[in-house]
Every structure is written in C-alpha cells, then in structure tokens.
Amino acid sequence: MKWLKKILIIITLFALSCASAQYVESYEPINVFLETQKLEKGREYILQRDKADNIQALRIFNGGLGEEHIIDSKDPIDPTDGLFVEKHWKKMYKQYAQDTISKYWKKEDFPAYNFILENGTGLTLKESFLRKYINSRINEMIILSEPMYYMNKRYIMFYYAKVYFDSSGSSQVIIMKKENGKWVVVREIGDYIYN
Numbered sequence: 001m002k003w004l005k006k007i008l009i010i011i012t013l014f015a016l017s018c019a020s021a022q023y024v025e026s027y028e029p030i031n032v033f034l035e036t037q038k039l040e041k042g043r044e045y046i047l048q049r050d051k052a053d054n055i056q057a058l059r060i061f062n063g064g065l066g067e068e069h070i071i072d073s074k075d076p077i078d079p080t081d082g083l084f085v086e087k088h089w090k091k092m093y094k095q096y097a098q099d100t101i102s103k104y105w106k107k108e109d110f111p112a113y114n115f116i117l118e119n120g121t122g123l124t125l126k127e128s129f130l131r132k133y134i135n136s137r138i139n140e141m142i143i144l145s146e147p148m149y150y151m152n153k154r155y156i157m158f159y160y161a162k163v164y165f166d167s168s169g170s171s172q173v174i175i176m177k178k179e180n181g182k183w184v185v186v187r188e189i190g191d192y193i194y195n
Contacts, residue, residue: 026147027109027110027147028183029147029156029158029176029183030109030110030144030147030158031110031111031112032176032182032183032184033160033174033176033183033185034110034112034113035112036185037162039113041112041113041114042114043114044114044115044116044137044138045113045114045115045116045138045140045141045142046115046116046117046118046133046138046140046141046142047105047110047113047115047116047117047118047141047142047143047144048105048118048120048121048141048142048143048144049104049105049117049118049119049120050102050103050104050119050120050121051102051103051104051105051144051145051146052121052143052144052145052159052161053099053100053145053159054096054097054099054145054146054148054159055096055097056145056159056171056173057145057148057157057158057159057173058092058093058096058097058148060159060171060172060173060189060190060191060192061080061084061089061157061173061175061189062084062089062093063079063192079189079190079192080175080187080189081187083150083151083155083175083186083187085151088150088151088152092148092149092150095148096148103146105117105144115142116138118141130165133165139164139165139166140162140163140164140165140169141162141163141165142160142161142162142163143159143160143161143162143163143171144158144159144160144161145158145159145160146158150175154177155175155176155177155186156175156176156177156183157173157174157175157176158173158174159171159172159173159174160172160173160174161191170190170191171190171191172188172189172190172191173188173189173191174187174188175187175188175189
C-alpha cells in the first residue's frame with residue numbers, strides 16, 4: 001500500500017511538472033514578440049488582465065467577421081502574404097471562434113516585464129481607470145489574446161494592441177513560427193478598422 005501511494009505521488013508530480021512546462025512554452029512566442037517591441041524591461045506597463053477574445057485576431061486575419069474569407073476585389077494585395085489557406089482557416093475558425101470562456105493573464109506569464117494587471121475590458125474608456133493613472137508615468141496599456149495554432153501548429157497567431165490613454169494606438173494580429181528552434185515574427189497584420 002505504501003508503494004502504491006509513492007507511485008501515485010510520483011505520477012502526480014511528474015504530470016504537474018509536464019503541465020507547467022507546456023504552459024510556459026505556450027507563451028514563449030508572445031514573450032519573444034514583446035522583445036521586438038522594445039518595451040523597457042524595468043518600466044511599468046499596464047496589461048489588460050482579461051485576455052482579448054480570439055475572434056479579434058480571427059477577424060483581422062480574415063479581413064472581416066465570419067468563417068467565409070473576405071476578399072476585396074478592389075484591393076489585390078493579400079495582407080496575409082499567402083498565409084491564408086482555406087482548409088486550415090476553417091479548422092482554426094471552428095476551434096477558436098466560439099471560445100467564450102474568460103481567461104486571464106498572470107504576472108508569471110511574462111517574467112521579464114513589470115506588468116500591472118488591470119481587470120476588465122475597454123479600460124481606457126472608463127473614468128475610474130483614467131483617474132487612477134492620470135498623474136502617473138504610465139500612459140499606455142497592452143492587450144493580448146491567447147495564442148492560437150494555425151496550419152497544423154506550424155504557426156501561432158495572437159491579437160496584440162497597444163493603447164495610449166489619449167485613445168490612440170494600434171491593434172494587429174501577429175503571426176509567428178519556429179525556425180531553427182527560435183520563434184520569429186512572420187507577419188504583422190494591422191487592424192483594417194482601427195489603423
């Protein structure tokens with residue numbers, strides 16, 4: 001009986017260590033991308049604790065809402081640079097578009113950054129939020145979605161927005177892949193509505 005307890009404890013610890021290693025690995029591309037944004041490592045930034053809905057990244061990548069790919073016949077430029085493949089798009093859309101479960105960032109997800117986590121969405125529009133930071137050096141907020149796999153896990157894509165308290169900013173979908181064991185940005189597609 002003692003051996004059975006020991007084996008169960010060892011299996012549990014092994015499973016937990018594997019799960020935590022996989023969890024950290026899943027945010028590695030976002031951390032690599034943030035390095036390209038030249039965020040000052042000692043400076044405080046606000047990170048919206050509520051993860052942005054995946055539908056934001058899907059909408060930007062698709063050029064509009066819905067499962068059907070939106071093609072503008074007047075604009076022959078493909079903002080995805082050929083990354084849009086219908087069968088992979090439909091698979092990704094079905095997997096991520098209906099995900100309505102609220103998810104939250106933790107400080108541990110971004111160990112190199114001094115993020116202040118703030119609850120809620122649309123924070124820069126709320127008077128109480130603005131009042132809290134009006135006399136501080138912090139004047140911008142970062143919003144991120146959960147990474148989504150695309151094209152049989154060949155690519156990862158996520159939503160990234162940087163919003164300034166004067167209501168300016170930018171939002172985009174970031175597409176990355178692993179090359180030679182390192183994550184690299186393949187494409188940044190700006191939001192056709194806000195940019």
